[in-house]
Amino acid sequence: MSTDRDITRIVRSWMDEGVTQLPDRVLDAVLDQLPATPQRRPSWLARRFLSMNTYLKFGLAAAAVVAAVVIGLQVVGQPNIVGPPDASPTPARTPAPSSEAMPLPAPGALDPGVYLMPAAFGGVDFAFTVPAGWEIDREGFVRKNTDSDATLDITTGVMFSAWTVDHVFADACVGEGTEQPVEETVDALAAALASQVRPGRETRGPAPGLEFDGHPVEHVTLYAPGDLGECGGRLRTWPGLNGDLNSGWPAGPGQTDDVYIVDVDGTRLVLVGSYWAETATEDRQELDALALSAEIAPQ
Amino acid sequence: MDTDLVIQAQGGDEEAFASLAVAAGDRLHAVAHRILRDIDLAEDATQQALLTIWRDLPQLRDPARFEAWSYRLLVRACYAEARRNRSWQPGLRLVDTDTPMADSSASVADRDQLERGFRRLSIDHRAVVVLHHYLDFTLDEVADALGVPVGTVRSRLHYAMRGLRAALDADARPTKRAGAR
Numbered sequence: 001m002s003t004d005r006d007i008t009r010i011v012r013s014w015m016d017e018g019v020t021q022l023p024d025r026v027l028d029a030v031l032d033q034l035p036a037t038p039q040r041r042p043s044w045l046a047r048r049f050l051s052m053n054t055y056l057k058f059g060l061a062a063a064a065v066v067a068a069v070v071i072g073l074q075v076v077g078q079p080n081i082v083g084p085p086d087a088s089p090t091p092a093r094t095p096a097p098s099s100e101a102m103p104l105p106a107p108g109a110l111d112p113g114v115y116l117m118p119a120a121f122g123g124v125d126f127a128f129t130v131p132a133g134w135e136i137d138r139e140g141f142v143r144k145n146t147d148s149d150a151t152l153d154i155t156t157g158v159m160f161s162a163w164t165v166d167h168v169f170a171d172a173c174v175g176e177g178t179e180q181p182v183e184e185t186v187d188a189l190a191a192a193l194a195s196q197v198r199p200g201r202e203t204r205g206p207a208p209g210l211e212f213d214g215h216p217v218e219h220v221t222l223y224a225p226g227d228l229g230e231c232g233g234r235l236r237t238w239p240g241l242n243g244d245l246n247s248g249w250p251a252g253p254g255q256t257d258d259v260y261i262v263d264v265d266g267t268r269l270v271l272v273g274s275y276w277a278e279t280a281t282e283d284r285q286e287l288d289a290l291a292l293s294a295e296i297a298p299q
Numbered sequence: 300m301d302t303d304l305v306i307q308a309q310g311g312d313e314e315a316f317a318s319l320a321v322a323a324g325d326r327l328h329a330v331a332h333r334i335l336r337d338i339d340l341a342e343d344a345t346q347q348a349l350l351t352i353w354r355d356l357p358q359l360r361d362p363a364r365f366e367a368w369s370y371r372l373l374v375r376a377c378y379a380e381a382r383r384n385r386s387w388q389p390g391l392r393l394v395d396t397d398t399p400m401a402d403s404s405a406s407v408a409d410r411d412q413l414e415r416g417f418r419r420l421s422i423d424h425r426a427v428v429v430l431h432h433y434l435d436f437t438l439d440e441v442a443d444a445l446g447v448p449v450g451t452v453r454s455r456l457h458y459a460m461r462g463l464r465a466a467l468d469a470d471a472r473p474t475k476r477a478g479a480r
Contacts, residue, residue, distance in 0.1 A: 012432050021325050022324035022325050031313070034313050039353065152360065175446070230449065230450075
């Protein structure tokens with residue numbers, strides 16, 4: 001019978017055998033392929049970035065058509081999105097005047113007004129009202145007072161986003177390898193998020209008193225503790241479409257995501273309001289008001 | 300690793316990346332070979348890993364973590380190679396007894412048994428063994444490189460070493476087994 005020390009010594013000795021040099025031809029083959037291998041940028045939200053580009057191209061090319069469509073936008077129901085049931089006071093609902101909705105502009109500051117979030121993000125067009133001081137980034141996030149462009153480095157401010165989600169990580173700490181497809185129902189996604197293994201708390205339930213077209217708005221709060229060292233400094237909530245591991249939605253230390261899941265004529269719309277440990281109360285109130293202003297356009 | 304080179308390569312500088320690839324290529328290949336136990340597969344995995352490193356380099360948030368991150372992509376490439384090559388099966392290789400041993404403590408018989416035992420392990424388990432026992436990574440460093448909790452690393456290492464131990468000990472049992480029949 002070998003002792004542990006024997007095994008370790010033998011294995012280490014055995015490991016020292018074997019090749020140690022990469023043949024030049026392999027290295028040459030790699031370098032030859034660089035020009036034909038575009039780099040991926042940015043990271044987590046590549047899909048969203050691409051979608052945004054697509055949308056912006058479309059918007060620029062067909063501005064007149066978009067304007068006409070926006071003018072014809074009619075409210076067919078209210079998603080009635082509100083903030084989390086705890087902490088911040090719920091602001092008065094201020095419906096977005098959808099007839100004034102503008103296409104989202106290029107990344108940068110947003111003038112106060114009503115904008116149209118295109119279906120490229122959440123699968124459903126919707127209008128929402130933006131107060132002063134907000135901006136849209138290149139990946140389609142509407143944000144205010146965030147202290148970093150990198151999601152995982154943010155410690156304050158607020159962010160609002162819309163998603164199409166078809167996979168969820170079963171273990172947010174491990175992430176890759178635990179992604180699982182989710183059926184296209186509101187309940188399936190809410191259940192997948194509520195049962196996700198993660199070191200923070202999770203709550204799930206219908207958003208109090210809210211419904212859309214007779215269906216309850218499912219609400220899941222996902223929280224990431226301040227120390228995520230054991231998870232490599234981040235959690236992974238869901239990957240990009242089709243389980244794409246190079247995009248998706250992460251959570252950094254101290255991040256809270258209020259996830260609202262709505263069925264819009266068979267399309268599952270996912271809205272996320274995010275805030276951090278140091279976010280000011282007034283910013284959260286604005287985030288709630290912004291989400292509450294959402295109006296679904298005729299599909 | 301020169302973080303300036305990493306930053307330049309993140310910006311699309313192919314020459315900077317070539318320098319990185321030259322510096323990292325040997326160690327990546329050595330690790331791939333020890334995980335996959337096949338020289339051709341290891342070359343393919345290393346080539347794929349280097350291309351993925353180039354492609355995804357802008358996603359690396361902290362250039363100082365380049366080395367650990369590159370191992371993660373390499374292990375992923377090893378998975379892919381192992382999956383892609385369906386004909387790849389655990390098997391014996393001829394042991395070159397003329398090759399000087401790094402340490403006489405691993406006998407030819409031990410190496411043969413280790414080879415068999417190691418090939419029975421999953422890529423997950425092999426990667427932990429190689430990073431810990433070949434690169435001398437601590438368990439925390441292995442966890443960081445592979446992007447898994449340190450508890451997972453610990454359990455994988457425990458399982459893997461138990462398997463290797465069983466393989467080695469099996470070599471000492473044939474006579475008893477024969478006698479028992």
